[in-house]
Amino acid sequence: MLETYLEFAEKTAREAGALTLEYFLTDLAPAEFKGDDTPVTIADRNAETLIRERIAETFPDHQIVGEEFGETKSETDSTHRWIIDPIDGTKSFVHGVPLYAVLLALEINGKVEVGCAYFPALDEMIVAGTGLGARWNGKPCHVSEEGKIDRAVCAHIDTAYFAQNGKGEPWDRLQKAVYYNAGWCDAYGYLLVATGRAEVMLDPVMAVWDCGPFPPIFREAGGYFGDWAGNEGNINGGEALATNRLLKDEVVNILNT
Numbered sequence: 570m571l572e573t574y575l576e577f578a579e580k581t582a583r584e585a586g587a588l589t590l591e592y593f594l595t596d597l598a599p600a601e602f603k604g605d606d607t608p609v610t611i612a613d614r615n616a617e618t619l620i621r622e623r624i625a626e627t628f629p630d631h632q633i634v635g636e637e638f639g640e641t642k643s644e645t646d647s648t649h650r651w652i653i654d655p656i657d658g659t660k661s662f663v664h665g666v667p668l669y670a671v672l673l674a675l676e677i678n679g680k681v682e683v684g685c686a687y688f689p690a691l692d693e694m695i696v697a698g699t700g701l702g703a704r705w706n707g708k709p710c711h712v713s714e715e716g717k718i719d720r721a722v723c724a725h726i727d728t729a730y731f732a733q734n735g736k737g738e739p740w741d742r743l744q745k746a747v748y749y750n751a752g753w754c755d756a757y758g759y760l761l762v763a764t765g766r767a768e769v770m771l772d773p774v775m776a777v778w779d780c781g782p783f784p785p786i787f788r789e790a791g792g793y794f795g796d797w798a799g800n801e802g803n804i805n806g807g808e809a810l811a812t813n814r815l816l817k818d819e820v821v822n823i824l825n826t
Contacts, residue, residue, distance in 0.1 A: 571682055571698040574675050578685035579696055581623045582671045585616040586689030589656060589671065593690055600663045608659045613637055616655035620673065624651050631675075636778045650676045652781030652804075657686075658755030667691050670756040674781030681804065684782025686756055695760050695786055703789035705764045712792035713765040716815035718823075721768035723747040724758030734773040736808070739797070739824040743769070746823055759783055762811045763790045769820055771797070775809040783811065793817040797824045 592598035592612035600608035617637045624633055630646035635653035651673065656662050658669035667690030675683040687694045695710065697703040703710050715721055723743060731740035744750050747769065754761070756779075758770035763786050772779070780794070784802040787794035792813050796806035799821040812820050 571701060574683045575685070575696060575698040575701060577623075577627060578673045578675065578683055579687075579694065581620055582673050582685045582687040582694070583689075584623070585620050585655060585673075586671045586687045588612070588616050588619055589662070589669075590689050593662060593667075594665050598663065600659070608663055609637065610656070610659065610663060612662065613656045613659060616671065617653055620651075620653050620655060620671075634777065636776065648678050652676060652681070652778055654778040654781065657779060658757070661753070661755055666753065668753065668755055668757040670760075672756060672778065672782050674785075676781070680802070681781060681784040684785045686760060686782050686786070688757065688760070693760065695763055697782075697786040697789040699785055699788070701789065703763060703786050705760075710764045710790055712762060712787070712790050712813040713768055714815065715768050715813065718746050718816060718819050719748055721747045721816060722749045722751060722761075722766075723769040723771075724751050724754040724761050724767045725770065726752070726754060726758070726772060728752065731773045736773040736797075739826075740771075740773070742823050742826065743771070743820065759786075759794075759811050762813070763787060763792060768813055768816055770809075770811045771824075772809045774807060775804075777804050780804050780809050783809070787811055797821065 598610035598612045632650040633641040654672040662669040671687045682699045685696045761767035783794040795801040796803040
């Protein structure tokens with residue numbers, strides 16, 4: 570059954586991604602700002618509406634949680650929950666930067682079993698299902714085998730976020746330990762780590778919809794995804810870390826020293 574869910578996630582993410590491209594690099598999607606000062610556009614809302622409609626048509630008993638419209642509970646099925654971020658990286662989207670993603674995941678009995686991240690402006694997709702492997706643009710992918718922290722590439726978002734969220738010191742230690750720091754990544758940083766093109770990606774603050782697809786993607790790609798304390802698969806910890814297995818313990822130690 571996971572194959573069915575994964576195929577649905579791929580198809581639906583592509584459809585929602587095509588919708589976002591109708592607004593990308595146009596003047597049709599001016600940003601509004603939510604209470605937390607993050608932007609939202611008509612493209613975000615319309616893409617999430619489309620995904621919710623497809624889920625309701627295909628799996629009407631499943632629960633849904635999404636960034637723009639919150640949680641929709643089911644009276645008949647409390648075991649399956651779809652997690653939606655219609656545009657992860659709206660700041661990139663509104664500035665014409667092609668690193669934004671459509672994120673879609675399925676949690677079953679509290680564990681994310683299916684994950685899909687689609688980058689419409691780049692036409693890149695990474696997907697995984699438990700026991701099904703991880704695929705990047707249809708081909709198997711794997712994290713890197715770099716085991717030396719001083720040769721590792723670290724991807725990240727706005728560096729100011731770390732200090733703003735009380736994590737400036739851990740970030741400072743990590744950025745000094747690695748070989749190279751690459752910014753403006755959003756979800757694309759996690760794609761880079763899962764496909765072996767970077768070794769570390771981290772966020773000081775993450776909502777469940779920001780990271781829903783990544784637990785199965787990293788399990789199947791041979792890497793680690795979880796919180797900064799080393800709790801694998803945690804999508805509710807308020808922070809996120811992805812790396813390969815060779816560096817995981819060292820990175821966690823640096824962040825928590």
